[in-house]
Amino acid sequence: MSLIQETDYGTPASRAEKQVTLTVDGKAVTVPEGTSIMRASMQAGIEIPKLCATDMLDSFGSCRVCLVEIEGRNGTPASCTTPVGEGMVVKTKSDRLDAIRKGVMELYVSDHPRGFGEKAGTGASEFDHVISLVGLAENRYGVEGRNHVEAHGGIDGVAPGHGSLTIDYMVKDESNPYFTYDPSQCIVCSRCVRACAEVQGTFALTVEGRGFESRIVASMDENFIDSECVSCGACVQACPTDALREKAILEKGMPDRSVVTTCAYCGVGCNFKAEMKGDEVVRMMPYKAGKANHGHSCVKGRFAYGYASHPDRVLTPMVREKITDPWREATWEEALARAASEFKRIQAKYGRGSIGGITSSRCTDEETYLVQKLVRQGFGNNNVDTCARVCHSPTGYGLNTTLGTSAGTQDFDSVEAADVMLLVGANPTDAHPVFASRMKKRLREGAKIIVIDPRRIDLVRTPHVEAAYHLPIKPGTNVAILTGLAHVVVTEKLYDEAYIRAYCDWDAFEDWAAFVSEPRYSPEETARVCGLDDPELIRKAARLYATGGNGAIYYGLGVTEHSQGSTAVMGLANLAMATGNLGRNGVGVNPLRGQNNVQGSCDMGSFPHEFPGYRHIAIDPVRKIYEDLWGVKLDKEPGLRIPNMLDAAVDGTFKGIYIQGEDILQSDPDTKHVAAGLAAMECVVVHDLFLNETARYAHVFLPGSTFLEKDGTFINAERRINLVRKAIEPRARYADWEATQELARALGLDWNYTHPSEVMDEIAATTPTFAGVSFDLLDREGSVQWPCNEKAPLGTPVMHINGIVRGKGNFVRTEYIATDEKVGLRFPLLLTTGRILSQYNVGAQTRRTGNSAWHEEDRLEIHPHDAEDRGIRDGDWVRLSSRSGETTLRALVSERMAVGVVYTTFHHPSTQANVVTTEFSDWATSCPEYKVTAVQVSPSNGPSEWQLEYEDLSRRTRRMANVEAAE
């Protein structure tokens, strides 16, 4: 394995159709019109030295090392800013060019601390590379600069004060946990400034000062950590010197080998090069060829991988009789035998349906497939479910009913062709940062955005982005607003009749049109229901979406996690169909999936009623495929969903569970109910990286493996099947798929997979939408989007082209039904929940990394008015109570909230925000109603009784036989 080097062509690719041929140093090269000479040369294999250019950024032309000569032209133009021309003859080497380049580099070097490289830096920066490329051998100006001092006698080259002239010296900024900024090494090429603006869209950096003094500063000359910087690392990646450099690289040195893999955090599914030195990952470098991220990433994927080597990781299996016993370390053999014999005993005693399994959206497709197979083939029932239940199950149901597929319609690149984005219940800058950067880029180019969200999220207003309309609806009124928008589209005849007649069920449309035209869905009525002041806003938003060009819908958990989640998803699909915004680039209905493999775990048959590929278990021919392959009779009755399992456990008919990579106690609603269900079981097997919250109720603990330790695939929100490649050996002997296989064997099943690719082959052989997928194909193509089969051998970036998958698009009436979770005297505020950028889901991973620098605790966001009414000041401890329970946390008084609405995250277990959420759920899929809970907030002076009890229990249930558990 070697270090993968991606070519830097210096400037972005041109998309022009027209081709132009030129000669560079005697070599003919043909490129699209508009390509820079620099890029064309690189394509011909000729590298022109460069400092201020890199192909992720538009060219800038400030450093002047990239000069070339062009026949018939005077002077030495910069190759990064000069476009190619037909028949052009370019020379990249000559004595004159050499002399100029050396002169430029000599000046740079004279103002650059030498010696840093050998001491602590990399000595392998692009700057160092260019020095050798231009053959710089001397520096006539000396090395004492105005911004640094030369290293000497044990003093670091950047320490001030041994008599030299250092009036421009600035101290290193080490405030960011992951990278340092050393101003003395900055050559002011502004690549970081442009990366922050163009790629990330945060605009945190500027160039300050002139000449020797000029330097990059973050925000208002603040430390990085205190600035607007979101630590995406794009600037570090762009920096050609060691001025911005990963701390891990400074400490451990440059990597020597790498593999391309996929981020295990969110549904964007960024590709990375996992770069290693020896057995240790020292850097995650976004992969430019990654089709979801094109070389960008966020703070989580790039930097927050430290949890993989965190001391809290449990690397040895553990067992215990009762959950009140201390844990005892065991061999894999013993732990697996225990789990298997318990499952058998329980089934013999309580019946076949008394056990089940939960798959994880954090694990690979292959692992998920194996867990559902274990349940269906081995347990002989369909009691398998996934944590996707608690986030995006309504997406599958809603889109399947209307369009005929349970997935988003577009690829991410499609946003580049969108004219109007309709963003509903999603906060991409925090939850899907890399995609948010793409959105912002498109918005800066002039596209418009309509935001429907109770909170004033960043995309409502952020540098160079201003939403056309923000509809701050009351939590729980999505269906009303969507039907209200449809009302305007229909009554003002803004719908696309030709599209509907061609591709949709016309009768269904007429029925739906009549329904949404009813006066109770008028903007005035809708505004009243949704708590909006101005009904005109609804009209304007509807008109913009329907007539503003390509309209693209993006939505998130704010849509799905409601008692009418599935209905709202259908409402979105209705709008897209009615306006003809489907089946081409730039449009569509796109769920922004939460976890990395939510899509995959749904695709892989994790739900209790369907096989992989969303085929119901009652369909005989489908069941037969698996019966023949697996050699068993399969149950045709739907199995239990997670909440049903817990109910059944409390009722005494469900006694054992295998939970892979999921912390239902922390992530599922109504914590007390979950706890009661788990406590009622006789064998809980938890398979995870850490002793998670659920493990308090476990009898067997199997150590999990991180994404760095296994092969497999993840499927992102665009249906993209991305390869996960093993970077290091599993730290606890087995990758998760192997552990599941061992458990299956212990139960007597004859499984003999030697590699996850064989699992994928089985999936492809049995699932029509995956028929063409294999690891070989993925290896060749990088990734493909399902459906991938005979009709689409390289996958399907955009769905529903020339016809909706279902046959005819189905319009569904979306009656708004107010949730039963209502505010009243006792609980006058609405609580809604969410996540923030630096933390991920229940935080098990991110809390164990430097990301805690940004989010030490969950806070309750509350509007100043509501806070004042209650005598609450910013930072005070407050009690948050609902009819389910109460917890305490600290308040964050914020204007982002509407009056009457409070907000919190659920990243930290001690907060126990889900003690407060209720058991209400989506009518169709049981997806919990996380986004609406009636609560009261009052001043408090400490943790709630439940929190204390919980802490105590936690201490008791985490004990180890000999050693105390690390926590």
Add this chain to the structure above:
Amino acid sequence: MSPEKLVYQANQIARFFRSKPHAEGVAGVADHINKFWEPRIRRQFFELIDAGGKGFDELVLEAAPSIHRPAEEVA
């Protein structure tokens, strides 16, 4: 699950299908429950229906005859 919760969830389904033409709505409720409710839950459902079906939405009651009665439990 508690009888109240079961009745509540059935009625929640009915509320969605209420906006459909009547016959389609009845069929929709039955189909939904057949597809997604595990036999144990349907068994409990029928216990409640057989005991008079108190609290259930009209649509649920009308759908009940088309909902599959689960087979006896097999160990």
